[in-house]
Amino acid sequence: MRRGPFRDGAFTSALHEPRTAVVLGRWLGAALLVCFLTGLTSHLLQDPPHWLAPRLPSRPVDGYRITQGLHVISGIAAIPLTGAKLWTVYPRLFEWPPARSVLHALERLGIAVLVAAVLLELCTGLLNTLQWYPWPFPFRQTHFWLAWLAIGGLLIHLAVKAPLVARHWRARSTPAVAGRRGFLTAVGAAVGAVTLTTAGQTVPWLRAVDLLAPRRPGQGAGGLPVNRTAAQAGTVTVPTDWRLVVDGPRPFRIGLAELRRLPQHEAVLPIACVEGWSVSARWGGVRVADLLARAGAPPGAAVRVTSLEAEGPYRVSELPAPYAADPLTLLALRVDGEELSADHGFPARIIAPNRPGVLQTKWVARIEVLA
Structure with missing residues (x-):
């Protein structure tokens, strides 16, 4: 039974x-x-x-x-x-x-x-x-x-x-x-x-x-995998008159040529994504802290970064004060000695230490000092 x-x-x-x-x-x-x-x-x-x-x-x-x-x-x-x-x-x-x-x-x-x-x-x-x-x-x-x-x-x-x-x-x-x-x-x-x-x-x-992993570091534009391409983000075409807006007590706009003439710095930092893959690269560009100093940002200020993306959950991100002040945090213009490709955020992107890849904002349009 x-x-x-x-x-x-x-x-x-x-x-x-x-x-x-x-x-x-x-x-x-x-x-x-x-x-x-x-x-x-x-x-x-x-x-x-x-x-x-x-x-x-x-x-x-x-x-x-x-x-x-x-x-x-x-x-x-x-x-x-x-x-x-x-x-x-x-x-x-x-x-x-x-x-x-x-x-x-x-x-x-x-x-x-x-x-x-x-x-x-x-x-x-x-x-x-x-x-x-x-x-x-x-x-x-x-x-x-x-x-x-x-x-x-x-x-x-x-x-x-x-x-x-x-x-x-x-x-x-x-x-x-x-x-x-x-x-x-x-x-x-x-x-x-x-x-x-x-x-x-x-x-x-x-x-x-690495036979079964969904991502193979070393593959992708410049040897770096890309989660969200320029085409997917709708930012294939960057305005020819692109100028970065830095908004603070002393706001200013700055073009790509002038950014390249500012003091340049390099840092070896990883892109580490929530999906579990990561790969390091040598990034070159301008320190975010230098841009904030020029804009008159007070010590300990946080930063809001806005992308050229029309939409997306990470179109806007915030850099807390420890990241904004870190000398390794860059507005990157180059990766491994080459100008950024469209998929990696041309004309400029944020790269910071100890930070999720989704918050390393690409195609930066605006940096805003927060109170």
């Missing part, structure tokens, strides 16, 4: 047991925690609350490159770990009766929310690395709140399961199960394989095995 959706004995593998689940849970929990913390860092750098913006650090130079690279690496590693963990525990998901008490029903509801949030978070995050958005809701905001739902559900689940986890935390406290070591080794190998073949889009010394 059926007592639930499956007959008795439907789950025959000995690996559907607590010790295997605890080991996989440790690995998966570590990946999700790293993914959550680095994702929170990215969110705060992209959209800081007003009290945090003046305190955001512009150093280390590669800070965002490292944290966002870890975010995508840990997120991709969590995908096979989640599959293995769900395979191990899925007989429990179909236990019968589905709810034995109110507390048991609440526990199972929490597990359902946790599993749904983690799967949706990993799925949308992976598709974001491909820049494919087959859904009607905004990705960044949804991804942010799903992360809180997933991490909250995880903490509640750990609190409920703490006694069981404690009993099976150490190998010597549980009996040996045939095939456990081989299964865990296979899962570890799968995680290692997807990590090694995707992390090269961020980690330079792994680029030789």
